Amino acid sequence: MRRLRWQVAAGAAVGLALALEALAPVLRWLWGGRRRPRHEVLFFPSQVTCTEALLQAPGAKPSAAPAGPGSPAGCQCSLPHCESALSRLLRALLAARASLELCLFAFSSPQLGRAVQLLHQRGVRVRVITDCDYMALNGSQIGLLRKAGIQVRHDQDLGYMHHKFAIVDKKVLITGSLNWTTQAIQNNRENVLIMEDEEYVKLFLEEFERIWEEFNPTKYTFFPQEKKTQ
Amino acid sequence: MRRLRWQVAAGAAVGLALALEALAPVLRWLWGGRRRPRHEVLFFPSQVTCTEALLQAPGAKPSAAPAGPGSPAGCQCSLPHCESALSRLLRALLAARASLELCLFAFSSPQLGRAVQLLHQRGVRVRVITDCDYMALNGSQIGLLRKAGIQVRHDQDLGYMHHKFAIVDKKVLITGSLNWTTQAIQNNRENVLIMEDEEYVKLFLEEFERIWEEFNPTKYTFFPQEKKTQ
Numbered sequence: 001m002r003r004l005r006w007q008v009a010a011g012a013a014v015g016l017a018l019a020l021e022a023l024a025p026v027l028r029w030l031w032g033g034r035r036r037p038r039h040e041v042l043f044f045p046s047q048v049t050c051t052e053a054l055l056q057a058p059g060a061k062p063s064a065a066p067a068g069p070g071s072p073a074g075c076q077c078s079l080p081h082c083e084s085a086l087s088r089l090l091r092a093l094l095a096a097r098a099s100l101e102l103c104l105f106a107f108s109s110p111q112l113g114r115a116v117q118l119l120h121q122r123g124v125r126v127r128v129i130t131d132c133d134y135m136a137l138n139g140s141q142i143g144l145l146r147k148a149g150i151q152v153r154h155d156q157d158l159g160y161m162h163h164k165f166a167i168v169d170k171k172v173l174i175t176g177s178l179n180w181t182t183q184a185i186q187n188n189r190e191n192v193l194i195m196e197d198e199e200y201v202k203l204f205l206e207e208f209e210r211i212w213e214e215f216n217p218t219k220y221t222f223f224p225q226e227k228k229t230q
Numbered sequence: 231m232r233r234l235r236w237q238v239a240a241g242a243a244v245g246l247a248l249a250l251e252a253l254a255p256v257l258r259w260l261w262g263g264r265r266r267p268r269h270e271v272l273f274f275p276s277q278v279t280c281t282e283a284l285l286q287a288p289g290a291k292p293s294a295a296p297a298g299p300g301s302p303a304g305c306q307c308s309l310p311h312c313e314s315a316l317s318r319l320l321r322a323l324l325a326a327r328a329s330l331e332l333c334l335f336a337f338s339s340p341q342l343g344r345a346v347q348l349l350h351q352r353g354v355r356v357r358v359i360t361d362c363d364y365m366a367l368n369g370s371q372i373g374l375l376r377k378a379g380i381q382v383r384h385d386q387d388l389g390y391m392h393h394k395f396a397i398v399d400k401k402v403l404i405t406g407s408l409n410w411t412t413q414a415i416q417n418n419r420e421n422v423l424i425m426e427d428e429e430y431v432k433l434f435l436e437e438f439e440r441i442w443e444e445f446n447p448t449k450y451t452f453f454p455q456e457k458k459t460q
Binding site: 023041043155160161162163164177178186187203 | 237253269271273275333335385387388389390391392393394395405406407408413414416417418419420421423429430433434437441
């Protein structure tokens, strides 16, 4: 009887070990494959900080003078050199290695413009959709991006192309209330969500491609209807 | 030897059953507690549809005339009575049972205004934060909400209160590029995310409470600095 008990106990231990081994991939899949997607929320206004270290082109020469406390090598400016909402937004964009889709109502921030040009220089495929009313305003980055060879398309509608989103490497969606202007970055209450989430990315990418095709320049008319002022 | 094998096999089966039973709550927790949060994306412009069925107050009398095809009982209007981006946004708001926080740059949509008043009448605690420049514009809903007894606070800053988000029952975040105006709903390219996600809700609720306190009327000055026109 004692032997029988021992045998059953040993069998149970083997069974438990086998069950755990068999379930391990399922548990790993549940734990890993269904992990919560990475996400971040940025609130603005952003503290005004120096973003030179992020925006230096690979071949740029750093200054020979010693750097100030907390500043990156080569930067002598008096601005703080810490993280800010803008620097975190720049980092999220500059992570692009293959593609960047931008769908932006207004785009006049010089730092964000430089980041986009830097990505273009690095060989990232950049495409920009914008609103025709705002692309020619003073300080707009759109003309500079076009001069640099970046493809830009715009609406000719009565309504506004009012989206403010970016898609990095078809993996990360950046979207919110923020127009990419210095006024908005430094003075407004704004939010930006950075979401590594394939379902959101898919939906926004479909919206981007839909608009990209609709705003194909072959469809432009040269004397479109006047926009409503509201 | 044959008996021993049988005993070990029986023990293994018992062990497997025990292991599965012991792991069941863990599997349920992984499957249920860590389920992907509900989310939806609405893209605008929205088709113009009839939203009367959603917005009728509980005591309102439906018309005695027979309803048109596809229309809810009592509605005779010629608009389509199907779902649209606006009707889905209204549904998400009207699901509120306890609280609704609104943080909106511009709010002039009559349908969205009626939905908010309906929630207030049902006893939902509604709080509104808005931008001082836009709350007095023609067609703004802000005055009507205040007349109905809803609490409204606004900025006095040089920058804009440019958020466009709502929080339903402290459980669902509604945020995007859409200002709550008929112009934007019917004509603009816009996006709205509806997210049942406690981490996003927590961050946006903290932002709401921060601004709510900052815009406490006891802190208002009656001759604030003039806003920049940009």
